[in-house]
Amino acid sequence: MRDLKMMTYGEAIREALDDALAQFPDMLLIGEGVPDPKTIFGTTQGLREKYGAERVLDMPLAENGMTGICIGAALAGMRPVLVHQRIDFALLSVDQLVNNAAKWHYMFDGQQKVPLVIRVIIGRGWGQGPQHSQSLQAMFAQVPGLKVVMPTTAGDAYHFMLAAIADNNPVLFIEHRWLHHIIGEVDKQAPAAGLDGAAVMREGRDVTLAAFSHMSIEALKAATTLAEHGIDAEVLDMRCVSALDIESVAASLAKTGGKLLIADCAPEMASSGHQLLSKLVLAHGDSLKQAPRLIVYPNHPVPTSHYVANHYYPGAEQIASAVLEMLGRSELTASVIGALQSDLPKDQPDRSFVGPF
Amino acid sequence: MSPASADLKHLYYQMLRIRRAEEAIARRYAEQQMRCPTHLCIGEEAIAVGVSAHLTVQDKVFSNHRGHGHYLAKGGDLPRLLAELYGFAEGCCGGRGGSMHLTDLEAGFVASTPIVGGTVPLAAGYAWAEKIKQKAVEGHRNVVVIFFGDGCFEEGVMHETLNFAVLKQLPLLFICENNQYSVMTALAERQPKRDIYPIAAAHGLTAVNGDGNRVDEVYELARVAVANARNGLGPQFLELHTHRWPEHCGPNEDDDLGYRSPGELAEWKLRCPLLQTRQMLLAKQLSNDTELAQMETQLAEEIEQAFEWALQGTRPTIDSMGQHLYA
Numbered sequence A: 001m002r003d004l005k006m007m008t009y010g011e012a013i014r015e016a017l018d019d020a021l022a023q024f025p026d027m028l029l030i031g032e033g034v035p036d037p038k039t040i041f042g043t044t045q046g047l048r049e050k051y052g053a054e055r056v057l058d059m060p061l062a063e064n065g066m067t068g069i070c071i072g073a074a075l076a077g078m079r080p081v082l083v084h085q086r087i088d089f090a091l092l093s094v095d096q097l098v099n100n101a102a103k104w105h106y107m108f109d110g111q112q113k114v115p116l117v118i119r120v121i122i123g124r125g126w127g128q129g130p131q132h133s134q135s136l137q138a139m140f141a142q143v144p145g146l147k148v149v150m151p152t153t154a155g156d157a158y159h160f161m162l163a164a165i166a167d168n169n170p171v172l173f174i175e176h177r178w179l180h181h182i183i184g185e186v187d188k189q190a191p192a193a194g195l196d197g198a199a200v201m202r203e204g205r206d207v208t209l210a211a212f213s214h215m216s217i218e219a220l221k222a223a224t225t226l227a228e229h230g231i232d233a234e235v236l237d238m239r240c241v242s243a244l245d246i247e248s249v250a251a252s253l254a255k256t257g258g259k260l261l262i263a264d265c266a267p268e269m270a271s272s273g274h275q276l277l278s279k280l281v282l283a284h285g286d287s288l289k290q291a292p293r294l295i296v297y298p299n300h301p302v303p304t305s306h307y308v309a310n311h312y313y314p315g316a317e318q319i320a321s322a323v324l325e326m327l328g329r330s331e332l333t334a335s336v337i338g339a340l341q342s343d344l345p346k347d348q349p350d351r352s353f354v355g356p357f
Numbered sequence B: 001m002s003p004a005s006a007d008l009k010h011l012y013y014q015m016l017r018i019r020r021a022e023e024a025i026a027r028r029y030a031e032q033q034m035r036c037p038t039h040l041c042i043g044e045e046a047i048a049v050g051v052s053a054h055l056t057v058q059d060k061v062f063s064n065h066r067g068h069g070h071y072l073a074k075g076g077d078l079p080r081l082l083a084e085l086y087g088f089a090e091g092c093c094g095g096r097g098g099s100m101h102l103t104d105l106e107a108g109f110v111a112s113t114p115i116v117g118g119t120v121p122l123a124a125g126y127a128w129a130e131k132i133k134q135k136a137v138e139g140h141r142n143v144v145v146i147f148f149g150d151g152c153f154e155e156g157v158m159h160e161t162l163n164f165a166v167l168k169q170l171p172l173l174f175i176c177e178n179n180q181y182s183v184m185t186a187l188a189e190r191q192p193k194r195d196i197y198p199i200a201a202a203h204g205l206t207a208v209n210g211d212g213n214r215v216d217e218v219y220e221l222a223r224v225a226v227a228n229a230r231n232g233l234g235p236q237f238l239e240l241h242t243h244r245w246p247e248h249c250g251p252n253e254d255d256d257l258g259y260r261s262p263g264e265l266a267e268w269k270l271r272c273p274l275l276q277t278r279q280m281l282l283a284k285q286l287s288n289d290t291e292l293a294q295m296e297t298q299l300a301e302e303i304e305q306a307f308e309w310a311l312q313g314t315r316p317t318i319d320s321m322g323q324h325l326y327a
């Protein structure tokens, strides 16, 4: 019998960590707040009680040192999973991650390996401001030797986490905080994820929407409303950032008449969309039949004030109206935007959220 | 030399001002109009006040995520702090920063930011520049103060900065607010059982510890430390023991979560810096109930007016969002 369960993205991560701790006796789960009462937004709940304080533990505020310590432990055969509640804190550990973890296997002629997972949370909202809501995924994806994944669905969160822990390389596992509450199906018997390959979230014939992380959810929202207006968008989730799956994009474009829109949760200059486009053009120069569009954040930090931050983040509305422009169907814009509009403030992931984190 | 009678009253007033401002922020946070992470310093007021009492406007302060008290004690503008929490253009950062990013250059409060340890080397760099610029005026130089927590002491940059500060004999005060917790993680999960200040001392500077809930004690320790730093004796380090009453971030208390040992918070509340000072003022007949009640009325009015002013703030324009990326 298949073990099919509906759960939130956050629960899927907890479930994967739980199963991995059971499966890999050498796994360690470490990070600031991992065993505290709030358990990293609930994603490490109960794990210390189940697997003990030797394997599930808090750590000093020493991101760089602790990353190096985890690399050392990984060299000696452990499988550490190191958690940062914000990607901004991981910036302190870039030296260890880039100079050591990403290069060790190569530098020593393949004789040693670093099976390390770094979990980082990105996201927005409630005045997180310039130093607590950055989108640095593309920067990390530019480091050879480091695998960077950004799963969007609960099912992928579960399987990617297990695959990342089983992987013998350093993997940066990026979670958008606003995905944590979204419910999806987790099929534990599904084949193991490969940490490569895009996922088709929705099939369509009229336009290809290639999106990253939380923007895939926005793209799906746009596609659903567009479908009510007779426009059939295909949505690809570009869940593997360092191994961008250009082949799937090209295959989709062959179906949708070479019309591509990319949506990313990062400033324009920091978007993996550029990498995607460049690789696509180099490998499949004739796949684009029309100028592609890129829906991204502006090229400056996000201010704290919600009065302006609410205008920083594009979403389903911007995606849908760009699609209508591309298809020459702008007469539908008012009606589509009207259907997509929500009175939920953009700094809240859902109505139950009341701050401060 | 403990603070003179007038000083003690003044210190009490400053602490009370921070306490009442923080309580008002906590009360109004529930209205969902201050939409930013907010770390209150209730219970820790004596440190900011006792240290800042020795600083002039020319002296500079750097701070961290828990910066309201440091900002106010240094003379930071209260209405502009509140406007910042509301995200208005009149805020001290124009709404760009919220509670975790404060600045008031007129008051000599350079900046607070929320990446733990981020401002520690900046304070040293500022002190270095001050020392270079003020070489000619021997005997009296401006000092720089960096406030940080016990958690921050674990960051590598802390120790890199201590080393350089001693090497260059900078006019810099390291003020470690040891409240025993980093978010909800107790010191014992993060550091071996030993004091913090001897480690700073091992870098070769003068480091002492004291009761951070006794404003008279903080005042006296800071008096010596500031004088030393001013007189060219190099960086100084104070480890001050205290406790935060509210949750790490947000307006409420969270003792029900059980990360503190039972009774710990209650015990610290008995050691409230305001309560202790009030008892001293009354016992020494330096003040009386009428005067203390007047202080409350005066502060209530000031804080109410500050909120009224802040709430009339204007929204930053959407166009302004892209400004100031480059100087």
Ligand SMILES: Cc1ncc(C[n+]2csc(CCOP(=O)(O)OP(=O)(O)O)c2C)c(N)n1
Binding pocket: A032, A061, A063, A089, A092, B065, B066, B114, B115, B116, B117, B148, B149, B150, B151, B152, B153, B179, B181, B182, B183, B248
């Ligand atoms: C580099 C970095 N790591 C983690 C965090 C998350 N964080 C914010 S405040 C804090 C606790 C800091 O503790 P401490 O320095 O003792 O100050 P306190 O909050 O107790 O005043 C942590 C872990 C951060 N902001 N920056």
